Amino acid sequence: MDIVIAGGSVSAFEAAAAARRTAPEARIAVYSAESVPPYRRPALPGLICAAEADAEKILIRPRDFYGKNAIELHLGTRLETVDPAKKTAVFSGGAAVSYDRLVVAVGGRAFVPDLPGAKGGNVFSLRNFDDLVSIRAKLAAGARTAVVVGGGILGLEAVDALLKCGIGVTLLEQADRLLSRNISPEDSLMMMRALEEIKNFRLVCRAETREVTGKGVVLADGTLISGDLVLFSTGSRPAIDGFLPQLPRERGLLVDDRMRTGVEDIFACGDCVQFGGKVCGLYAISRAMAAVAGVNAAGGGTVYMPKADAIMLNTLGFRMSNDGKVTKK
Numbered sequence: 001m002d003i004v005i006a007g008g009s010v011s012a013f014e015a016a017a018a019a020r021r022t023a024p025e026a027r028i029a030v031y032s033a034e035s036v037p038p039y040r041r042p043a044l045p046g047l048i049c050a051a052e053a054d055a056e057k058i059l060i061r062p063r064d065f066y067g068k069n070a071i072e073l074h075l076g077t078r079l080e081t082v083d084p085a086k087k088t089a090v091f092s093g094g095a096a097v098s099y100d101r102l103v104v105a106v107g108g109r110a111f112v113p114d115l116p117g118a119k120g121g122n123v124f125s126l127r128n129f130d131d132l133v134s135i136r137a138k139l140a141a142g143a144r145t146a147v148v149v150g151g152g153i154l155g156l157e158a159v160d161a162l163l164k165c166g167i168g169v170t171l172l173e174q175a176d177r178l179l180s181r182n183i184s185p186e187d188s189l190m191m192m193r194a195l196e197e198i199k200n201f202r203l204v205c206r207a208e209t210r211e212v213t214g215k216g217v218v219l220a221d222g223t224l225i226s227g228d229l230v231l232f233s234t235g236s237r238p239a240i241d242g243f244l245p246q247l248p249r250e251r252g253l254l255v256d257d258r259m260r261t262g263v264e265d266i267f268a269c270g271d272c273v274q275f276g277g278k279v280c281g282l283y284a285i286s287r288a289m290a291a292v293a294g295v296n297a298a299g300g301g302t303v304y305m306p307k308a309d310a311i312m313l314n315t316l317g318f319r320m321s322n323d324g325k326v327t328k329k
Ligand SMILES: Cc1cc2nc3c(=O)[nH]c(=O)nc-3n(C[C@H](O)[C@H](O)[C@H](O)COP(=O)(O)OP(=O)(O)OC[C@H]3O[C@@H](n4cnc5c(N)ncnc54)[C@H](O)[C@@H]3O)c2cc1C
Pocket: 006, 007, 008, 009, 010, 011, 012, 031, 032, 033, 034, 041, 042, 043, 044, 045, 077, 078, 079, 080, 105, 106, 107, 108, 109, 126, 127, 128, 154, 239, 269, 270, 271, 272, 280, 281, 282, 283, 284, 286, 312
């Protein structure tokens, strides 16, 4: 049996590992758009100001895991099209690969609002390893100030990482308080007061961004928030725009509880899917979905049992407990 997996992160890794456990004889091949083997994406902010951006430190498994488990890993190779009738997947470079089962685990992409200047050379997002390398290059080139747009959990982690690099950071949040969808107004206020004490840091709430220029971000009222580097942390979207149009979709690729897409022998999992009305965007949930996709693609029979969305806050000296209460460490 030929199992082909498209993706380069936790979902692709977990689907491959689960397929291997289920079908010891199957040929399993992972095709990843990335230049490094699957890594723990949540570890990226921690590498912003590390001495070096050492990918080996954040790999989910060492490079030799794939060879030892007879999993082919093709890096720098993007799935482009699929012909479900011929059961062929076409990858960048034109290679057409036959499959018995295909797992689509292409995840998410950073969402950056369509503002004037948002494609400028001083604008970044942090979704993948190449983004990390670009941000580090900008810092190495002498950036001394940064504007982070978006005060969600990932935005706060980015602020923490940039402050550790010793640069001045302004955080722009559209709402009138931080983490308004995640924590109580009281906890938000406590956090905002504590953040005011941090040197080199400024929080601007009710910030409507109008455009990005070479000097920073211009707000709707014309105020310029200066920054050599502008980092958008404004969410992610399933990386499925214009991609595999045969697969039923809403906001993400639609899957059932076996991670089947509705097109025969094509499974999907992780941040690229919508299950139970939701696109989840969380690591543990992607991993659990991928284990189900891998087992079923390899001929097993298992179903995904939805997990609670466990959001984690552990940054800038704050921690969130299981009951959603924020405390200062
Ligand atoms: C900075 C950051 C911090 C995070 N922190 C947390 C956290 O603390 N806790 C938490 O629960 N979640 C966190 N997340 C979210 C979590 O990382 C994701 O939910 C998880 O990585 C999803 O895994 P995935 O494999 O489905 O998709 P992704 O991680 O998005 O990986 C998709 C992979 O597929 C590759 N790909 C894309 N298109 C193609 C193609 N056409 N062909 C081949 N390969 C392709 C991509 O290059 C990528 O490697 C964080 C995310 C980011 C960006």
